[in-house]
Amino acid sequence: MPNDWEEQLDGLKQGSVRSMARLITWVENRRTGWMDAMKTIYRNNGQTRVIGITGSPGAGKSTLTGKLTSTLVEKGYSVGVIAVDPSSPFTGGALLGDRLRMKTISTMEGVFVRSMATRGALGGLSLAARDAVKIMDAFGKDIVIIETVGVGQDEVEVVKTADLVIVVCVPGQGDGIQAIKAGIMEIADFFVVNKADREGADQVVMDIQTMLSLSSQDNDIKVPVLKTVSTTGQGIPELVETMSDFLTNTEKTPKKTENRIREELLVLLEKETARALRKNWVDKGLLDKAVENIISGERDPYSIVQEVIKTSLIN
Amino acid sequence: MENKEQKKAPLRVLLGKPGLDGHDKGAKIIASLLRDAGIEVIYTGLRQSIEQIIAAAIQEDVDIIALSILSGVHLELSRKLLYELNSVTKADLIPVIIGGVIPKQDIKSLKQIGVAEVFPVGSSFDDIIKIFKSYEQKKV
Ligand SMILES: Nc1nc2c(ncn2[C@@H]2O[C@H](COP(=O)(O)OP(=O)(O)OP(=O)(O)O)[C@@H](O)[C@H]2O)c(=O)[nH]1
Ligand SMILES: [Mg+2]
Numbered sequence: 256m257p258n259d260w261e262e263q264l265d266g267l268k269q270g271s272v273r274s275m276a277r278l279i280t281w282v283e284n285r286r287t288g289w290m291d292a293m294k295t296i297y298r299n300n301g302q303t304r305v306i307g308i309t310g311s312p313g314a315g316k317s318t319l320t321g322k323l324t325s326t327l328v329e330k331g332y333s334v335g336v337i338a339v340d341p342s343s344p345f346t347g348g349a350l351l352g353d354r355l356r357m358k359t360i361s362t363m364e365g366v367f368v369r370s371m372a373t374r375g376a377l378g379g380l381s382l383a384a385r386d387a388v389k390i391m392d393a394f395g396k397d398i399v400i401i402e403t404v405g406v407g408q409d410e411v412e413v414v415k416t417a418d419l420v421i422v423v424c425v426p427g428q429g430d431g432i433q434a435i436k437a438g439i440m441e442i443a444d445f446f447v448v449n450k451a452d453r454e455g456a457d458q459v460v461m462d463i464q465t466m467l468s469l470s471s472q473d474n475d476i477k478v479p480v481l482k483t484v485s486t487t488g489q490g491i492p493e494l495v496e497t498m499s500d501f502l503t504n505t506e507k508t509p510k511k512t513e514n515r516i517r518e519e520l521l522v523l524l525e526k527e528t529a530r531a532l533r534k535n536w537v538d539k540g541l542l543d544k545a546v547e548n549i550i551s552g553e554r555d556p557y558s559i560v561q562e563v564i565k566t567s568l569i570n
Numbered sequence: 571m572e573n574k575e576q577k578k579a580p581l582r583v584l585l586g587k588p589g590l591d592g593h594d595k596g597a598k599i600i601a602s603l604l605r606d607a608g609i610e611v612i613y614t615g616l617r618q619s620i621e622q623i624i625a626a627a628i629q630e631d632v633d634i635i636a637l638s639i640l641s642g643v644h645l646e647l648s649r650k651l652l653y654e655l656n657s658v659t660k661a662d663l664i665p666v667i668i669g670g671v672i673p674k675q676d677i678k679s680l681k682q683i684g685v686a687e688v689f690p691v692g693s694s695f696d697d698i699i700k701i702f703k704s705y706e707q708k709k710v
Contacts, residue, residue, distance in 0.1 A: 273659075276631035284579035347580055348605035354626060355615040362625045369629055370612050372580070 260288050264295055267394055272367060275394045279369060282386045293386060296393045303335075303392035304502050307414025309405035309439060310423030315449040316402045317356035318485035319423060324360045326488075326495050327398055333365035335391035335399040337384055339410060342372040349373075353402060367391065373409060381412040382522055405439045412522075414442065416515045419501055421445045424463065426455035440466065443478060444501060447494065451482035532567060581706050584632040586614035586623055588651070589641050596691075597638040600669065600698070604636075607699045620651050627655070627664055633705055634686075639670040645679060652684045665705065669693070 263281070266274025278296070282289045306323075308316050317338065324334045338353035349372035360366045369387060373380045388399050401417060403410035414420050422443040427450075448459045463480050479497050483490035505511065536542045548554040585601050587594050594616050604611045612630045614622070627635050635655070639647060648668060656663060668680060669689035677688045687701050 273628055273631075273662075276629055280579075280582075280631040342580075342610075343605060346606050346608045348608045349580075349610045350601055350605045350613060351610060352613045352615075354612060358615070358618070358622060361629065362619075362621050367629050368626075370610075372610050374580075 260292050264292060267296075267390070268299075270394070275367065275390055276369070278390050279387045282390065283371070283374075283383045293389065296389050299393040300389055301392060301395070303388065303396055304398050304419070305388055305417040306398060306400045306498065307417030307420045308400060308402045308423060309410065309414045309420070310447075310449075311425070312404050314423040314425045315483075315485045316404075316423050317353040319447065319449055319483060319491075320353075320400050320402050321357040321360050322483075322485050322488050322491045323400065323495065324357070324366055325363065326491055328360070328363050328365055330495070332397040333395065334367075335388075335394075335396040336360075336366070336368040337371055337387050337399065337401045338368065339371050339373060339380065339384065339401065339403040339413065341404070342374050344375065347375070367394075367396070380409045381416065382519075382526060384413045385416065385519060408438075411438055411442065416518060418505065418511070419444050419498060421447055421498075423447045423449050424459055425450045426453045426459045440470075445478065445494075445497065446480040448480065448482045449485050451490065452484045452487070456482055528568070532563065535567070536563070578706070580608055580610045581634070581702070582610045582612065582630060582632045583634045583636055583702065584612045584614065584623070584627045584630055585636045585638070586618045586626070587616045587638050588618050588620060588623060588647055589639065589643060590617060592640075594638070596640070596670070600636070600638070603695055603699060604702060607703060609702060620647070620654055623651065624655050624658055628658065632664065633708075634665050634667055634702065636667045636669070636702075639668060639672070642671065644668060644670065644672055645676060645683070648680055648683050648685050656684070667701070669698075 260281075263274045263278050267278060278292065282293060308320055310316055320336055320338070324336060327334050336357065338351070338357075340349055340351045340353060342349040351370035351372060353370060354361065354368060357368055361368050371380075371384060371387065374383070384401055388401070391399050401413060403413050405411065405422065420442050422439055422445070424446060426448065446463050448456050448463070450456070460480050460482060467478050467480075481490060481494050481497060483494060485491070545554065545559050548559070549556060583604055585597060585604070587597050597613075601611045601613050612626065612632060614626055618626075623635065623637070637647075637651075648666070652666060655666070665686035666684070667687040667689070668685050670691065672680070672688060672690040674690065677690070680688050689698055
């Protein structure tokens with residue numbers, strides 16, 4: 256591992272916020288040496304609990320995250336926030352605006368807020384966000400909140416691995432819960448009906464409860480539905496209390512940990528083998544050659560890929 | 571080749587508005603301009619204190635801090651910001667770019683204070699993008 260990595264890892268150990276931030280950047284960028292760095296970080300992982308917050312655009316996720324964070328800090332926790340927004344698929348640029356609603360927490364003692372762009376490639380986001388969680392964990396954060404818009408599959412993947420998933424709904428989006436995509440409802444441990452100062456909040460609560468009672472197979476699990484007004488903080492103390500109960504009660508479910516590790520391992524394996532193969536291929540000019548061979552009719556894509564798998568993966 | 575380019579990590583820029591002046595129309599235009607140029611823009615909005623700007627820049631590990639200042643206090647603000655920022659970042663400085671209502675004669679003073687680039691109202695968008703993008707080369 257090059258020296259500069261060592262320097263930042265030392266910094267992380269000594270509680271340097273700058274080092275934590277730099278490590279997140281370098282790991283996200285897959286800078287050479289990142290895997291060795293992550294090995295060290297993984298060894299220093301402790302007990303960070305991860306909360307995923309998702310829901311439709313503009314539902315108040317960032318405002319809610321801000322309020323939750325300040326309440327948790329008051330209770331003595333140190334909190335990391337990862338706020339995810341989409342990258343433009345055309346330019347690779349991104350407008351990351353979640354900090355706008357988290358102004359007051361960014362200078363609070365013990366709080367670290369990081370904006371993250373989705374950067375394209377499917378599966379990549381959940382890895383990058385998970386790496387960032389691990390770095391924050393090694394730094395000593397008690398809780399990490401991940402905010403994503405509940406639209407893309409990749410964003411769902413990210414929150415899925417959280418210890419607690421909160422889905423945020425709001426009144427006044429036509430048919431309230433229809434706005435929430437299928438696939439998100441299923442992963443919710445809690446529902447929060449935010450903007451409860453608006454008309455129709457109770458109706459949304461009832462809709463969600465109806466939906467839950469229809470789809471529920473396991474009657475032991477009761478999914479809480481809470482109302483909040485994130486702008487004023489109304490309902491936040493109740494939410495924090497419910498969260499705290501949930502996290503205490505689920506502390507010892509090895510099943511969830513096992514699933515998460517399995518999922519992470521598979522995604523990492525897929526990504527990294529694909530990357531290594533691809534790099535090897537492109538670097539050696541094999542890609543160009545394969546394309547030529549296919550065009551000339553000598554080969555077909557399937558036999559080429561079969562051959563690559565045989566020669567590089569199976570020995 | 572295509573693959574080389576994909577590997578290059580996007581530049582990260584913090585864009586904010588310190589002080590109390592009113593609107594952020596200009597800042598928002600610059601924000602979308604930079605995004606369209608392939609930059610990750612962390613937009614912090616209006617009324618940022620120097621403390622908030624520095625905290626955000628460190629946490630986000632940005633390559634550039636870009637501030638829009640319309641209130642005429644650019645000299646004072648820059649002096650204070652750079653002093654405090656540099657004492658936090660030490661040898662590993664973060665360049666500061668300032669835009670807004672800035673009289674020509676103040677540009678030199680701003681640069682003396684340590685501001686990396688200055689874009690007075692009326693600067694061409696092409697120039698702005700070109701300068702921001704030039705920092706990509708300096709990125710490690
Ligand atoms: N009336 C009302 N407005 C709220 C409430 N919570 C948030 N808002 C407003 O809703 C708007 C969007 O809030 P954000 O927190 O940015 O929402 P978000 O879900 O993070 O948005 P994206 O990240 O863009 O998807 C802002 O103008 C907030 O002030 C609430 O409880 N009541
Ligand atoms: Mg948001």
